[in-house]
Structure formats: C-alpha cells, structure tokens
Amino acid sequence: MKYNPRHLSHPGGISSVSLNLLKIPFIEYCVSNTTLFLDNIKDKKVLVLGSGPSSTEIDWTKENWDVLITTSFFYLVPEILEQKPIHVTLSNQIDLKDKRLIDYLDDNPRCTIGFELEVSGRVGPTKILFFQTIPFLNFEKKYEDRIVNYRITRTYMNHKNKKDKLEWGYSTRHEGTAGRLCWPILSAKPLSITICGIDGVSKTPEKDPPNYFRGYRGTPDWGKNNDTFNRPRGAHNYGNYKLDFEGFGEKLYKMGYKYNIPIHNLGKGKPYNMITPISEKYEKS
Secondary structure, eight states: OOOGGGGGGSSSOOOOOGGGOOTTTEEEEEEEEOOHHHHHHHHHHHEEEEEHHHHHHHGGGGSSSSSEEEEEEGGGGGHHHHHOHHHEEEOOEEEEETTHHHHHHHHTTEEEEEESSSTTTTOOOOOOOGGGGGHHHHHHHHHHGGGGEEOOOEEEEOOSHHHHHHHHHHOOOHHHHHHHHHHHHHTTOSEEEEEOOOOOSSGGGGGOOOOOOOOOOOTBBBTOOOOTTTTOOTTTTHHHHHHHHHHHHHHHHHHHHHHOOOEEETTOOTTTTHHHHHHHHHHHH
C-alpha cells in the first residue's frame, strides 16, 4: 500500500502484524510501506543514537554495530553524517527545508524517515498542525516512499490495571524521540539493539556534559512542577524523569527478552544515565 498522509489523522493506524513486524502492544503504524525500513534493520546489530550526554562522552563509533539509527538534529554533527544513518526520526522542531538535511537524504536514498504522530504538535503563530504545514506536505511528497510514521499509543502511558503497570512500567515520554524510536526498531526484528544518548539527567543537570546535537545542558523548562505524583504533561524535574526513564528501561529490556533481542546501554554507569539501575539488573542476567 502506498503512503497515505490521511493515515496521520486516522485514530486506528495499521497493526504491526499486517506489516510483517513484531507485535509491540503500544505501537501502531500510520503507513504500510515498511519494506525498506524492515530490510535496513532485520537481523542487524542496531545502534540507536540519541542526543543525550553519553553520546558526547562515549566514542560510539568504535562499538559493535552494523547500522546506525538516530533522530532530529543529527545533520548538525559531521561525525554522524560520516557514519551514514539508515533511519532518522524527525520532530516538529526540524526545519524540513534545511539544506544539510536535504543533502543527506538525497545522497543516501536508502535512509528511511520517521515521524511520530502523537507528538507532532501545532507550530507557528497560527498553531497549525505540523503535518498540515506546507513544508511537511512538500517534504512528504518528495520522500513518500521512504517515510515510516508511527504512533505510540495511550496504552504506553496509562495502563488500565495494576498488573499491566507492574509488567510494563510507567512513562510519559520523557525518554525522548530516540527512546520512543526503539519500539519501531524492535518491531523490525534486529539482531540486537545498543542505545547511546538516551540518558535523562543527573541531579545537577547544569553540570552534565552538553547535548550531543545542539550543545545545551539539562532539559527545557527544568524544575517546573516538583510534585512527582502530580504529573502534567511536560513537567520537567528529576523525580519525573527518573520514574519515566526507569519505566522505559523496564519496557525495553522486557520486550527485548520476550523476542530474544539483546539490549545494551552504552551510557550505563554515568551519573546522568537514569536507565542505569535497570540496565545493570537485566544486562547482568
């Protein structure tokens, strides 16, 4: 089936099973043209590179991986471009007309492109939906055969019963674009997944190494709403981040174990890497 932008606003999406992908309970695909995405990832050792500080501190180029997958502002880092990522998921913060982005995609026709439906948001003074903007519509027309859009469902955040919460953990998506990108990658049946730059923050984020893509420290809006149990969307503080990253880690390692896909966290042990306790528990076993 050809890419259809109307899937982006459709509440149902397309199931993983119909696309020959592993069934992940909280992800839906909004397109069905996933052949290239699957070919790039299946039976490969995948490195998922986020912009967190561990990507700044660790020489990830020397690790054991076959293909590189990354996110939004990757095109600002020459080192990443040299390694030729085979998939990039872009956020609504990206200038889709940026020459550096376009040049990379044009020079690498096997690189697939992802967008997240649920975090697309509204942009500009008119607050138009990102997927309805002229730059996006032009972009999708040009790259329609390479676009893989997906939706992380509400089930991911708000499980209906206590058993599901205990099994899969809790998250409000503070793990970022790279963290959520692990789910479509996992569903494409890789040989293994190594993550780097999916960190969180330490208790002193202003002292953490800088963001790998853009150089800032900490997170946007740090310190808003310090009540860990009163969790409006967008609350940025240590308690919320820790709860979310550990919930994400539990999900990822358990799902990897279920499908016999090893998970390795390069940032493990760093003071700002909030998945460390989960990684130590599962990677040891």
